[in-house]
Every structure is written in structure tokens, then in C-alpha cells.
Amino acid sequence: MRLIVARNEVGMKLNKFGRFVDPYRGNGWFVSWTWVRGYFLVALRPMNWRLDYLRLPNNRWVRRLYVGPIEFEITDLGRS
Numbered sequence: 001m002r003l004i005v006a007r008n009e010v011g012m013k014l015n016k017f018g019r020f021v022d023p024y025r026g027n028g029w030f031v032s033w034t035w036v037r038g039y040f041l042v043a044l045r046p047m048n049w050r051l052d053y054l055r056l057p058n059n060r061w062v063r064r065l066y067v068g069p070i071e072f073e074i075t076d077l078g079r080s
Contacts, residue, residue: 015039028069037078043071 012033021027026048032041038061050066065072 011035012040038075039073039077041071041073041075043073045069045071 012035015032015034017029017031019027019029020043022045026045028043028045028048030041030043032039034040046069049068051068052064052066054064054066056062056064061076063074063076
């Protein structure tokens with residue numbers, strides 16, 4: 001009997017990275033990873049500092065955490 005272990009099931013892969021322009025919330029840089037259940041994004045907005053936690057009203061699977069100039073976003077596509 002053989003035990004088969006799926007590789008990279010828990011690990012994250014680099015999805016996108018670069019600069020973005022957002023006149024409403026501020027410009028900055030981002031790095032996005034894809035993982036088993038969805039996406040994880042880290043963004044830096046040097047001109048827009050906040051302290052907030054949001055769940056978007058139109059998409060309940062997206063959560064955003066703002067801590068100073070850093071934004072964390074988790075998109076959980078594993079939910080049905």
C-alpha cells in the first residue's frame with residue numbers, strides 16, 4: 001500500500017505583482033498570491049493611512065484589513 005501526498009496543496013504561488021493607480025483610495029504597489037482556497041494580496045499605499053477591517057457588502061468572501069499604509073486582502077473562493 002502506497003501513501004500518496006499531494007504536493008503544494010497548502011503552499012502559495014505568486015500570482016501578480018506591480019504598481020496600481022487608484023485615485024480614490026491612493027496609488028501604490030501590490031503582491032498577490034494564489035492558494036488552495038483563493039487569493040491573498042498585500043498592498044502598500046504610502047499616501048493613504050487607515051486602520052479598518054472590511055467585509056465587502058457585494059462580495060462576502062472578500063475581507064480587507066488596513067493597518068497604516070499596508071492593506072491585506074483575502075479572497076476565499078473555497079466557500080460555496
